[in-house]
Amino acid sequence: MNFEKILGFLKTPKGIISAIVAAVLLFGTVSVIGTYTNIRNEGRTQELAMTAHWKNTQSRYGQFRMTMADKLSIAREKRDAINKILVDAVSGRYDKPGQDGKVDQQAVFSAIVEKYPDLKGLDIFDQLLNDIQAGREAFAKDQEQMADMVRSYNSWRTTGSFLHPTFVDWAGFPSDVLEANVGGNVYKGQAALDKMSTVIVGQDTGVIFDTGTDQPVVK
Numbered sequence: 766m767n768f769e770k771i772l773g774f775l776k777t778p779k780g781i782i783s784a785i786v787a788a789v790l791l792f793g794t795v796s797v798i799g800t801y802t803n804i805r806n807e808g809r810t811q812e813l814a815m816t817a818h819w820k821n822t823q824s825r826y827g828q829f830r831m832t833m834a835d836k837l838s839i840a841r842e843k844r845d846a847i848n849k850i851l852v853d854a855v856s857g858r859y860d861k862p863g864q865d866g867k868v869d870q871q872a873v874f875s876a877i878v879e880k881y882p883d884l885k886g887l888d889i890f891d892q893l894l895n896d897i898q899a900g901r902e903a904f905a906k907d908q909e910q911m912a913d914m915v916r917s918y919n920s921w922r923t924t925g926s927f928l929h930p931t932f933v934d935w936a937g938f939p940s941d942v943l944e945a946n947v948g949g950n951v952y953k954g955q956a957a958l959d960k961m962s963t964v965i966v967g968q969d970t971g972v973i974f975d976t977g978t979d980q981p982v983v984k
Contacts, residue, residue: 767896783937797803800928801932801935801936804929804932804933804936805936807921808922808936808938808940809940809942810919810920811914811917811918812918812938812939812940812942812943813942814914814956815911815915815918815943815961816942816943816944816945818907818910818911818914819911819944819945819946819961820946821907822904822907822908822911822915823946825903825907826855826900826904826907827831829851829855829896829900829903829904830847830848830851833847833851833893833896833897835898839894847877847880850873850877850880851897852874852902852965853876853899854868854873854897854900854901855897855901855904855905856904856965857901859872859873859876866901866902866905867898868894868897868901871892872946873893873894873897905983908964908965910963911960912964914961915958915961915962918958921933922939939954939955939958940954940958941953941954943957943958943961944957945957945960945961
């Protein structure tokens with residue numbers, strides 16, 4: 766079929782309808798590909814940012830923990846015990862009653878001395894409290910940012926235009942780009958999102974919420 770015949774065909778009712786259908790199909794295909802590409806890129810960007818923040822939070826807390834243990838001159842084999850105290854401190858167990866985010870110096874002092882009575886006479890606790898307070902605030906901010914990133918990611922996945930959640934599902938989100946390393950185990954995709962969605966709290970905090978009964982800070 767030569768060019769003149771094609772033009773002649775396009776001028777007929779059947780040709781006009783065919784051209785319109787072809788244009789609609791082309792537009793629809795381009796739109797679908799463009800939308801899919803945008804969703805894939807946005808999802809990957811968010812997942813990479815969440816993975817990076819998770820790693821940075823762990824790195825900052827790990828450095829804080831080692832610094833505190835070094836300042837207390839705790840032997841390496843005893844650092845697990847001091848680590849529990851620090852986890853509780855940064856997760857809120859030793860906050861002053863009615864003052865969330867403010868570490869109770871006496872409560873932390875008592876917890877450490879209970880584990881290491883020979884440290885009682887050392888004049889290090891004023892500076893130690895400042896360091897723990899700073900670690901507490903930094904850790905809380907890291908958790909708040911992680912929670913906000915998870916909220917934003919979940920909102921992006923489940924809201925938007927009518928077909929947006931479907932395209933997100935087609936693109937495979939949560940994908941294996943999202944990673945959470947916990948205790949040497951690497952979680953990916955939905956498993957990683959579940960880990961990132963879990964607020965890190967001290968052991969006693971978990972017990973309080975499970976039982977519905979508060980407990981004294983120092984026993």
